[in-house]
Amino acid sequence: MAGRNSLFGPVDPAQDAGYEAPPARKGFFTDTSVCIGCKACEVACKEWNLLPDDGFDLLGSSYDNTGALGANTWRHVAFVEQPAGRVAPVSLGMPGVGPPAGALAPSGASAGGLGPPAPAEGAPNLLEALDGGTETEGDGHPDFRWLMSSNVCKHCTHAACLDVCPTGALFRTEFGTVVVQDDVCNGCGYCVAACPFGVIERRKGPAGARNVGIAQKCTLCYDRIGDGLEPACAKACPTESIQYGDLDELRERADARVRRLQDEGVEGARLYGHDPHDGVSGTGAFFLLLDEPEVYGLPPDPVVTTRDLPQMFNRAGMAGLALLAGAALSFLGGRR
Amino acid sequence: MTGTTADRDTRGRGGRRRTHGGETAMVPPAEFTSYYGRPVVKPAPWTWEIPAYMFAGGLAAGSSLLGAGADLAGHEALRRSGRLTALGALGFSMAALVSDLGRPERFLNMMRTVKVTSPMSVGTWILALYGPPAGLAAAAEVAGMLLPGSKAAPVRLLVAAGRPAGLLAGLFAPPVAAYTAVLLSDTATPSWHEAYRELPFVFCGSAAAAAGGLAAAIVPPEQAGPARRLAVGGAVAEALAEHRMERSMGITAEPLRTGVPGRLMRAARVLTLAGAAGTLLAGRSRAVAVASGAALLAGSVCTRFGVVRAGIASALDPRYTVVPQRERVDRGEPVRHVAG
Numbered sequence: 189m190a191g192r193n194s195l196f197g198p199v200d201p202a203q204d205a206g207y208e209a210p211p212a213r214k215g216f217f218t219d220t221s222v223c224i225g226c227k228a229c230e231v232a233c234k235e236w237n238l239l240p241d242d243g244f245d246l247l248g249s250s251y252d253n254t255g256a257l258g259a260n261t262w263r264h265v266a267f268v269e270q271p272a273g274r275v276a277p278v279s280l281g282m283p284g285v286g287p288p289a290g291a292l293a294p295s296g297a298s299a300g301g302l303g304p305p306a307p308a309e310g311a312p313n314l315l316e317a318l319d320g321g322t323e324t325e326g327d328g329h330p331d332f333r334w335l336m337s338s339n340v341c342k343h344c345t346h347a348a349c350l351d352v353c354p355t356g357a358l359f360r361t362e363f364g365t366v367v368v369q370d371d372v373c374n375g376c377g378y379c380v381a382a383c384p385f386g387v388i389e390r391r392k393g394p395a396g397a398r399n400v401g402i403a404q405k406c407t408l409c410y411d412r413i414g415d416g417l418e419p420a421c422a423k424a425c426p427t428e429s430i431q432y433g434d435l436d437e438l439r440e441r442a443d444a445r446v447r448r449l450q451d452e453g454v455e456g457a458r459l460y461g462h463d464p465h466d467g468v469s470g471t472g473a474f475f476l477l478l479d480e481p482e483v484y485g486l487p488p489d490p491v492v493t494t495r496d497l498p499q500m501f502n503r504a505g506m507a508g509l510a511l512l513a514g515a516a517l518s519f520l521g522g523r524r
Numbered sequence: 525m526t527g528t529t530a531d532r533d534t535r536g537r538g539g540r541r542r543t544h545g546g547e548t549a550m551v552p553p554a555e556f557t558s559y560y561g562r563p564v565v566k567p568a569p570w571t572w573e574i575p576a577y578m579f580a581g582g583l584a585a586g587s588s589l590l591g592a593g594a595d596l597a598g599h600e601a602l603r604r605s606g607r608l609t610a611l612g613a614l615g616f617s618m619a620a621l622v623s624d625l626g627r628p629e630r631f632l633n634m635m636r637t638v639k640v641t642s643p644m645s646v647g648t649w650i651l652a653l654y655g656p657p658a659g660l661a662a663a664a665e666v667a668g669m670l671l672p673g674s675k676a677a678p679v680r681l682l683v684a685a686g687r688p689a690g691l692l693a694g695l696f697a698p699p700v701a702a703y704t705a706v707l708l709s710d711t712a713t714p715s716w717h718e719a720y721r722e723l724p725f726v727f728c729g730s731a732a733a734a735a736g737g738l739a740a741a742i743v744p745p746e747q748a749g750p751a752r753r754l755a756v757g758g759a760v761a762e763a764l765a766e767h768r769m770e771r772s773m774g775i776t777a778e779p780l781r782t783g784v785p786g787r788l789m790r791a792a793r794v795l796t797l798a799g800a801a802g803t804l805l806a807g808r809s810r811a812v813a814v815a816s817g818a819a820l821l822a823g824s825v826c827t828r829f830g831v832v833r834a835g836i837a838s839a840l841d842p843r844y845t846v847v848p849q850r851e852r853v854d855r856g857e858p859v860r861h862v863a864g
Contacts, residue, residue: 375626
């Protein structure tokens with residue numbers, strides 16, 4: 189099924205993998221502008237996919253005590269605390285509690301008896317924290333903002349992990365996603381080094397957990413979407429920050445959403461992974477971000493390594509021929 | 525470094541980065557953004573077995589080439605050492621490969637598919653083509669040594685198979701030495717991927733230096749001429765290719781110069797060039813030949829460990845992933861597929 193763009197360039201990944209008339213490509217659109225950092229996605233993913241825990245560490249990175257995607261973490265919520273000042277906060281239409289925004293006095297004191305109780309002296313005001321911060325600068329803007337983003341396997345159009353897998357344990361599903369077959373993987377670890385997003389990982393433990401020694405990552409809930417269910421993380425997301433569906437439709441929805449945010453003055457709003465002409469030819473799971481990708485721990489310009497594979501083999505072929513010629517010359521080069 | 529937030533990283537830069545390959549000198553950004561300094565890509569979960577395998581595989585390949593050449597040229601001792609070294613090194617490298625797997629008992633799953641997009645699959649099949657003739661050539665050598673002049677048909681058949689098997693092994697040997705460079709380069713590991721142009725030449729040179737050095741140390745000097753020439757040629761080729769490689773890698777050459785990998789790479793350079801010089805000057809001195817051979821072998825080991833460790837260091841520091849990509853984007857040259 190190798191076609192012109194099988195190593196690089198826009199393709200329908202399922203068709204390129206040999207499926208005839210596959211169903212529509214499925215994916216995630218993660219709209220980080222409405223993520224509230226509740227981590228329901230992390231929990232739902234762990235529960236549905238029976239992922240072992242990683243211990244309970246305090247990482248000192250805001251509310252993120254998970255750290256990164258890995259063998260035991262297939263959804264990861266990043267928390268970025270940024271000094272505001274560079275960006276004025278814009279109401280993102282997040283669901284909230286209490287009276288409508290207009291009824292809230294800037295100090296957070298409740299208006300009338302129907303609002304939430306005023307916080308006790310010295311206690312953190314959760315409503316204001318949700319809105320961006322408790323301290324304000326002279327202009328009434330909070331002095332910092334939180335960026336929250338639920339990260340996940342990108343299910344790349346050109347997936348390096350799948351390309352380099354020597355056993356065929358990683359395969360392309362009919363939905364265009366990338367899944368590991370636990371009973372085939374022999375734990376060579378090649379996919380780990382190949383992934384430009386640092387997603388897939390060989391499970392190290394805990395001892396006694398299943399699939400230790402085997403590469404593990406998000407399956408886009410292959411065992412759910414085949415039955416018409418949505419993936420566990422999207423199901424659990426209370427703000428629809430994680431949206432699951434046909435990739436074409438998600439891309440349209442995302443285009444409309446990012447245009448709207450930009451019209452409202454959210455300058456940093458941009459899509460990430462939506463472009464079928466980028467270095468991995470677009471991803472099945474793409475994002476709406478409010479800042480540069482590296483702020484969230486994402487690579488700014490990821491490229492599937494296999495794009496350069498023909499040149500790599502060419503160079504290796506030249507080096508091999510040079511070695512053969514050198515060895516021949518050693519025997520022809522005189523008698524000593 | 526650990527930051528309190530997704531902070532700008534303002535560490536000082538390595539000082540030796542300058543122009544490369546005729547491109548304009550560009551001052552790299554002093555700072556870049558990361559998520560709490562955490563890595564963007566994950567390092568390969570490979571321990572000492574993989575660089576050790578790469579060294580042994582190179583040694584086996586170079587030795588098979590020497591064995592095949594010596595067979596044709598009539599150098600019996602050189603042929604014997606080449607064939608036997610190849611088998612020993614191959615056996616060690618296979619064991620190292622299997623033990624590095626997360627599930628060693630599933631090693632044979634490597635053989636359930638042929639995938640040209642996977643250098644590891646390609647390498648598995650190269651080894652599958654190379655191993656049997658290399659083993660047969662060594663078996664013929666052993667049969668000839670243990671049962672000289674035997675008239676038994678199986679022994680005569682085995683000895684007669686030695687030459688075609690040895691030549692076949694010599695033919696498959698260069699891919700064995702070269703593919704390991706592709707194996708490393710075909711990853712998102714910055715210091716491996718960016719080395720893809722020159723790394724095969726570094727590894728092939730290293731293979732020739734190690735195999736030549738070992739053969740020159742164990743074969744009588746009057747038969748060791750080809751081994752000495754292969755060793756010196758390989759050492760010089762490796763040094764030149766490595767120098768060129770570091771200049772073409774931009775910022776991702778830094779891990780090859782700093783920390784433990786930097787020390788390994790410097791040791792590799794000193795050992796390899798000293799071993800080559802010793803080989804040139806050894807004359808008939810067996811002691812010098814042995815010392816030189818040991819230096820060349822050690823140099824080859826250091827090269828493999830240095831390159832592998834540098835790659836892992838480059839994956840653990842987000843700088844080497846983010847900065848080159850950010851520079852591309854800021855220049856307005858993000859990677860895009862252009863139809864054509």
